[in-house]
Amino acid sequence: AQSVTQLGSHVSVSEGALVLLRCNYSSSVPPYLFWYVQYPNQGLQLLLKYTSAATLVKGINGFEAEFKKSETSFHLTKPSAHMRDAAEYFCAVSEGSSASKIIFGSGTRLSIRP
């Protein structure tokens, strides 16, 4: 069975600092992995996805994530945080190509300090 764990329900960084949001997954087959972002009072929006091509995936808004099979991790990073990055971030895993099989993590709230 697949599962996903996000370490840290709340992360706070200073503007301009490195953003690192952690995600570990469990899957019995090569997974598809996703990061979604949710801004206040909005739905979720896809940031990036891994589908067994390049292990370093670049997404929108300067975010990227690296798939590390040996560590079963898919951490999200951004070199320099901006105030507009304040949002909830969700890691998700899927063992199949059907979107109905996507399992979401509990989310990490990212706060940006001026």
Added chain:
Amino acid sequence: ETGVTQTPRHLVMGMTNKKSLKCEQHLGHNAMYWYKQSAKKPLELMFVYNFKEQTENNSVPSRFSPECPNSSHLFLHLHTLQPEDSALYLCASSRLGTSGGAGELFFGEGSRLTVL
């Protein structure tokens, strides 16, 4: 015009009321979903419709009744709800049958439901 539109954005109802949430997607997708998002809980998949046919019902109480008249519209009919049903209800859509990749989800902005 956003890809997935949900109405109403906010809804307050009593436990004896009957109301409906509406979702419309303009992306040409053939699968639609209802998710429940409660505070401090993971996103919960409620229902899945593929080509208008319900393919998943994740043990959702019968006081929630989905309807999918066509591939572009999805409703969630609500009746005799409980206060613990208060949450953000998110609609999503995706394209099925895409080879070589996962079917990513496109979400609406959600309907914030409060049950008094």
